[in-house]
Amino acid sequence: MAKEMVVLQGKPFSVDLQSMVSSTNYGWCLTALPQGIALFGMENVPTACGIAPVVQRFWFGAISATKEKVEIEFTLVKLTDMTPSKQKHVVVVTVIPSESEEFAKFSENDDAMVDAVCNAAMPYGLVLGTQDVAFKYGYPVDTSVKYGYPCGVQDATQCCEDACASQPVALKYGIPSPILKYGFPVDTGVKYGYPCGVQDASQCCEDACDSQPVALKYGIPSPTLKYGVPSPTLKYGFPNRSQNVSLIYGFRADTKNLPNK
Amino acid sequence: MANIGYQPVTAVWEVTMGCNMRCGHCGSSCAGALPGQLSTEEALDLCDQIAELGLKWITLSGGEPLTRKDTPELVKRLSGNGVLVNMITNGWLLDKKMAQRLKENGISTVAISIDGIPEIHDKIRMKGAFEHARQAFDAMTELGIHTGAVTTITKQNIDILPELKEELIRMGVKTWQVQIGLPMGNLKKRPDWLLEPRQVRDIIDFCYNTAKEGRIRIYPADCIGYYTKKDLETRRISYGTNGYSLWDGCNAGVRGFGILHNGDILGCTSIRSKEFIEGNIRERKLREIWEDENAFVWRRHLTKDKLSGACKKCVYGSKCLGGCPNTRLTMKGSIYEENEYCAYNLSLKDMEAKYSKCDNAPALRDLAISLIPQENFQEASFALKRAQELDSENADTYRALGYSEFMCGNYEDCLAANDKALELNSNDTYSMGGRALALYRLGKTDEALQVMNEAVALSGGQDPNLLQDLRYMKSDIAAKAAAAR
Numbered sequence: 001m002a003k004e005m006v007v008l009q010g011k012p013f014s015v016d017l018q019s020m021v022s023s024t025n026y027g028w029c030l031t032a033l034p035q036g037i038a039l040f041g042m043e044n045v046p047t048a049c050g051i052a053p054v055v056q057r058f059w060f061g062a063i064s065a066t067k068e069k070v071e072i073e074f075t076l077v078k079l080t081d082m083t084p085s086k087q088k089h090v091v092v093v094t095v096i097p098s099e100s101e102e103f104a105k106f107s108e109n110d111d112a113m114v115d116a117v118c119n120a121a122m123p124y125g126l127v128l129g130t131q132d133v134a135f136k137y138g139y140p141v142d143t144s145v146k147y148g149y150p151c152g153v154q155d156a157t158q159c160c161e162d163a164c165a166s167q168p169v170a171l172k173y174g175i176p177s178p179i180l181k182y183g184f185p186v187d188t189g190v191k192y193g194y195p196c197g198v199q200d201a202s203q204c205c206e207d208a209c210d211s212q213p214v215a216l217k218y219g220i221p222s223p224t225l226k227y228g229v230p231s232p233t234l235k236y237g238f239p240n241r242s243q244n245v246s247l248i249y250g251f252r253a254d255t256k257n258l259p260n261k
Numbered sequence: 262m263a264n265i266g267y268q269p270v271t272a273v274w275e276v277t278m279g280c281n282m283r284c285g286h287c288g289s290s291c292a293g294a295l296p297g298q299l300s301t302e303e304a305l306d307l308c309d310q311i312a313e314l315g316l317k318w319i320t321l322s323g324g325e326p327l328t329r330k331d332t333p334e335l336v337k338r339l340s341g342n343g344v345l346v347n348m349i350t351n352g353w354l355l356d357k358k359m360a361q362r363l364k365e366n367g368i369s370t371v372a373i374s375i376d377g378i379p380e381i382h383d384k385i386r387m388k389g390a391f392e393h394a395r396q397a398f399d400a401m402t403e404l405g406i407h408t409g410a411v412t413t414i415t416k417q418n419i420d421i422l423p424e425l426k427e428e429l430i431r432m433g434v435k436t437w438q439v440q441i442g443l444p445m446g447n448l449k450k451r452p453d454w455l456l457e458p459r460q461v462r463d464i465i466d467f468c469y470n471t472a473k474e475g476r477i478r479i480y481p482a483d484c485i486g487y488y489t490k491k492d493l494e495t496r497r498i499s500y501g502t503n504g505y506s507l508w509d510g511c512n513a514g515v516r517g518f519g520i521l522h523n524g525d526i527l528g529c530t531s532i533r534s535k536e537f538i539e540g541n542i543r544e545r546k547l548r549e550i551w552e553d554e555n556a557f558v559w560r561r562h563l564t565k566d567k568l569s570g571a572c573k574k575c576v577y578g579s580k581c582l583g584g585c586p587n588t589r590l591t592m593k594g595s596i597y598e599e600n601e602y603c604a605y606n607l608s609l610k611d612m613e614a615k616y617s618k619c620d621n622a623p624a625l626r627d628l629a630i631s632l633i634p635q636e637n638f639q640e641a642s643f644a645l646k647r648a649q650e651l652d653s654e655n656a657d658t659y660r661a662l663g664y665s666e667f668m669c670g671n672y673e674d675c676l677a678a679n680d681k682a683l684e685l686n687s688n689d690t691y692s693m694g695g696r697a698l699a700l701y702r703l704g705k706t707d708e709a710l711q712v713m714n715e716a717v718a719l720s721g722g723q724d725p726n727l728l729q730d731l732r733y734m735k736s737d738i739a740a741k742a743a744a745a746r
Contacts, residue, residue, distance in 0.1 A: 006631040013635045096628075102490040103605055104507060105636045107668040108579045 008098035009065040018053045032073035036064040062095040274520040277324040290446040291324045297523035301331045310547040312342030320347045327354040340367025352397035360400040372409040377418040409436035415454040440482035443591040458601045472498040484585035510582045514557025531587040570599025576639045576669040616643045622651040638668040656685040663695040675699040690716045
């Protein structure tokens, strides 16, 4: 069944599709893109369940508003020889005009942002002799610390790759590495990565979730040691949008499961 | 007890209230020097205390700082102590001789107030003011002193900013700060000069276009913003940084402070009524005042929940804390009022108006559920609140509203929405989880744990999200307890 989305013109949006690309090399590929929608790129996001499944996140930009609904089509493809499977996923998109100005995205409950954001007691201003002085009506300013939070602006065209490269926040707004485009491939960095966390139980592959109840049975294990579970960060999220690697309280939304058995 | 949580970096020192001009917008209504002004000896001692406190730079202002005869001496003492010294002047007394003296005494930068093209500048200030400023720029440029211009924007000059920009570029000015004229001092008597809130957008557009041109570095002051991509991009360009960063709230009492002519210490020289004066250097040492845990409380203890209006519900509220407090104080009468001169505040008003006209609850819900993954939580909340008005018995609306309000940092609203969702479906573990987290954020730890445990139990321990959030809370509690020890 097609999923419907309403997006704002001029703003990025993403579609998450779950696959077992890491282990089976079957992955979702974008196979039809309507006029007015641009693909910014794709990234693979680890899920909670261990080595697989993986969330393939496709980033789009709504370039122009549409009068009618348009369809973005994805096909599950065997990447080894580019054989398409019968499994398709269609997202029906309505692009509505955005009347508001664009603002940097922020939530105090987005740990990735909060980690990157300075606190109120953060040093402000000049560090003598450490930089070329930039003048603010005569105030020399240490540009690296004054506003504190690099990469808070989620505009692919504006964000500087160098500065964003190390910032998890930057990935949200889609400056994906070109090699990830159209989703082939496996992000080896996450392939064997993360146990635990992102999906709701019904979407999770059984094997990987076997370890979950254990955590409950034995109380709350030390999150950094037991079963390799990473430090437990808040997760209240709109399921499975992995909008924040650490915050789950989530909404069950736009991740489609690939049958893996 | 010493408060070591804050390290000041800079200060603004109004060395005198005496001024040789009578500007129509002067926030301090400066005229003659006021009684109680620090003597040279006291001021020099303060220069030493400023260095001892660890300030990196300071701005000497007024009044007109050069009407005070010993100002060059203060510059020398401060720079000799390793503090960079900047000055804001009207330029009238800044001839070649004075420029030379300031340079010899170690001045870092001199900014001259320029409020318009010659006719307008002279009208606002006094006849011949622009020509004197031009000559001052020439003198300093010749000596290699860094210079800048500062413009207070009112209805008197907002329309001629493009012309003023060309004039400044012609004069060789490299940096330009623009700030909003606020109703204090003389400007309070001229309400017709005050900008309308929506004109902030015009200022941001102007700054952005100017920054993109790259001919002069323009710096919107801290009263202009907040968080539009244009203002972030303007700052990125002008500061010459590669990445973006979000403004971190007013510096008053946190990273900087103000000094009045008589040695009064306060957070900001613009917020100067009695209740905001933290001490006087004639009575206590500067460090003692700064480190007093009862000082600057209005800023150091300011939290989003103390704000009102749209700021109280704003997704940025915990970050900007309402923006410039002086804007709120002068425009609305209290530092806790909402900031109507914030670009995002304007956007919130527009959103509210837009959604109030919608009457299709399912469509609003669909839109919101699309907006949430796009991390547009605030707009999603507006859509959902309207959907809730139209259809008050839809659990999906409350579930989504609970989450969007949580992400906006509005925990009471998150709690209310999840409570309503649970009224409609008492077995909804997702809403229970949201409720637990809202309680946790509100400081009701025990109740939060109880609710989350109930949610986990109700889900049969099969919902990893709930498990992780439960672990998160327990881990966070343990970390806080360890930190407290």
